[in-house]
């Protein structure tokens with residue numbers, strides 16, 4: 001199966017352009033743009049971990065290592081496409097939205113789930129895989145309306161063991177829904193390594209069951225991510241139906257800041273994966289091509305640092321979360337069960353029985 005679903009790569013871990021058919025397609029401008037976005041995201045991610053450690057942010061799911069998968073796929077979308085993210089896809093959201101709008105999710109504020117006007121980004125899905133059938137529905141609706149909007153839905157390796165994964169893919173295949181199923185295989189579902197939750201050798205091969213294309217890509221090669229996602233979106237827009245993309249990547253750090261990865265894996269082994277890092281790889285490629293030098297790289301880092309400091313400043317002027325929000329944004333009119341929970345909780349906060 002690994003042979004039938006080889007990992008597609010355009011630039012290898014040493015920054016070598018291995019797929020020469022992209023020679024004139026991968027430009028200086030594109031490389032610089034991709035690099036800048038990945039550095040912004042890594043700076044933001046590291047900042048968030050520090051803020052959490054200082055008690056200035058709630059539990060936070062880090063993404064370090066997955067920057068290429070998220071930035072590359074988000075940049076492949078058209079402005080009015082639909083995106084359905086999970087809790088780990090804040091990079092994809094911010095890049096697609098062209099604005100860092102969602103940090104306050106980790107402070108319990110609803111604004112973090114509200115994208116800039118005109119951007120079709122759903123609130124992050126925490127219940128694993130539940131977003132897949134919904135994304136299929138969104139794509140079917142777009143097709144029914146005769147629009148050219150496609151949908152992309154993100155999910156992890158662990159999500160492929162849920163029924164919703166199979167329901168989403170089957171329905172999308174049957175109705176030729178214009179949806180791209182974008183899987184980030186980061187090796188783990190919290191503490192469970194991929195080999196303990198499935199016998200399949202790849203995630204891409206699961207597409208066979210639904211007779212849709214399954215593409216396995218190097219998720220740390222931003223060019224492979226960008227171009228394969230673009231192709232899948234094109235197929236969707238042309239009425240050819242869904243595609244399953246497996247972006248093979250790695251999460252260096254913890255599942256969330258509430259998790260201790262040393263309890264289930266050797267972190268020195270994890271750190272060795274930096275050999276395949278998406279940012280250093282692009283940096284080597286750009287230096288080899290003469291697209292970047294140390295001064296340019298330093299400037300990008302400094303610009304990112306300044307931008308993220310500003311984002312944090314804005315974040316910290318927000319008022320504390322409103323407890324009503326927890327109950328008020330699930331249904332337009334709350335069910336009696338939610339109303340009861342809300343009343344009980346508010347009574348509790350007032351110190352009443």
Ligand SMILES: Cc1ncc(C[n+]2csc(CCOP(=O)(O)OP(=O)(O)O)c2C)c(N)n1
Nearest residue numbers: 088126127128156157158159186188189190
């Ligand atoms: C339906 C459901 N079951 C269990 C959980 C608890 N849970 C939260 S994250 C997670 C692991 C998901 O792993 P994966 O899909 O690989 O995504 P990753 O966190 O690696 O991005 C689990 C089991 C949940 N949120 N929802």
Ligand SMILES: [Mg+2]
Nearest residue numbers: 156157188189
């Ligand atoms: Mg995972």
